[in-house]
Amino acid sequence: EDQVTQSPEALRLQEGESSSLNCSYTVSGLRGLFWYRQDPGKGPEFLFTLYSAGEEKEKERLKATLTKKESFLHITAPKPEDSATYLCAVRAAGNKLTFGGGTRVLVKP
């Protein structure tokens, strides 16, 4: 069974304090690892897709990396508007997504 574990569950940061979120996974036949941002009362907003170990993607203050067992979402010099829940999901055969529990990030000014 595919499993995705995210840590930490919650993260409180000062504005400008860089940090990393972890997404550990076990899946047979990875067909993509996805990062999303979710604001309260909203659906997930797509951020990145990673397909193979060593791959990296960047968008503004966010950078996602992938190894064979885990992915990291690095937040560099975060701003209060980066406060959100960040979700990680993996896709195996059959196009089914399995989500992790998410990391709630709060960036204080």
Place this chain on the structure above:
Amino acid sequence: GAVVSQHPSRVICKSGTSVKIECRSLDFQATTMFWYRQFPKQSLMLMATSNEGSKATYEQGVEKDKFLINHASLTLSTLTVTSAHPEDSSFYICRANPDRVGSNQPQHFGDGTRLSIL
């Protein structure tokens, strides 16, 4: 960009009421749509896969008679929570998978429906 519209955004109703939630793909066709459920501070759990023109595929533990899914067109899937009870209160989110070739990113989510059963 591709947009998925989910309606209503919030429903509050009495126990025993049936509630219908709509998921529409506004500028693309989607033979396949997905319905998720999310409890507070928890992640998205897949409930069922909705297929246009055929029966939905339900995940283990999801009652198909409780959560009726209809995917009657290539742009609309509906989820009906029948005889809802307080334990059905949750945040329901749909995802639409575009049919067009090359569209492989699972990025088209609705904005969710907050269902509260009193």
